[in-house]
Amino acid sequence: MPEGHTIHRAARLQAAALGSGPIAVASPQGRFSEGARLLDGSTLEGIEAVGKHLFYHWDRRPILHIHLGLFGRFSTFAGEAAPEPSPNARLTMAGDATIHLSGPTICELLDPLQVEQVKERLGPDPLDRDADSDAFVDALSRRSIPIGAALLDQSVVAGIGNVYRAELLFLEGIHPDRPAHSTSESERRRLWARAVELMQVGEGLGRIVTMDPRDVGAGSHRAIPKRARLYVYKRSFEPCRRCGTEITSWDVGGRRIWACVACQPS
DNA sequence: TACATATGATCAT
């Protein structure tokens, strides 16, 4: 279930869990056997997250590039013996902890130049402390596509996916069909600030929670019932949590989006 | 058992 927050969290937790010793790398499924052989027994120098991409840096080995896509998943086993990996496991890494990877869109080895080329295609990442928010604001001002589509374009902003785009546009009161360049500069700046805020929450919790506690009732995010974490995503025909208007959904940029057209006027 | 669905992205037309 990967938007950028999942990826950054994985980088942080996996680096800590795997430890600094040699890592046994294998590919039970076989489609990454060659790469696994090359990495097997090497030590990990760090895991870098950029948008939805992960880069594993090893001691004198090529860089492992992973992108989970829609279906990719990690399973981490620490403190207990890891179970046999599923026959579909593309990659397993065993150090202090064991990690199984299945279903990634990308699992490949790259040299540093190729890594730079991947990064060059990405816009600023709200989870990057040094991100250039002006680049995001400028990119939106230059696009005539719907703002709902622009937020999914990873060259505009890296790490936002279908859940965050719908929730961000709700929270900022912006109709998803509005052309990106029709938004005001202050709307664009607020979108960025909100993305940073929401994705940091998501990184910390390991799931997407966008509701303001004031709209929920009280208590910590952990106490928020499953059904009450999001304002609009997948809530067709249900009442808006702010105004009661029925949530509607339609396609924007090739994906389903949900919105309250009363709170998000066109 | 089968089908629908999913927080993604690319490529062909």
Added chain:
DNA sequence: TGATCCTATGTAA
């Protein structure tokens, strides 16, 4: 715009 790749899960049959 549509087809395609990748896997797991939940619901319907």
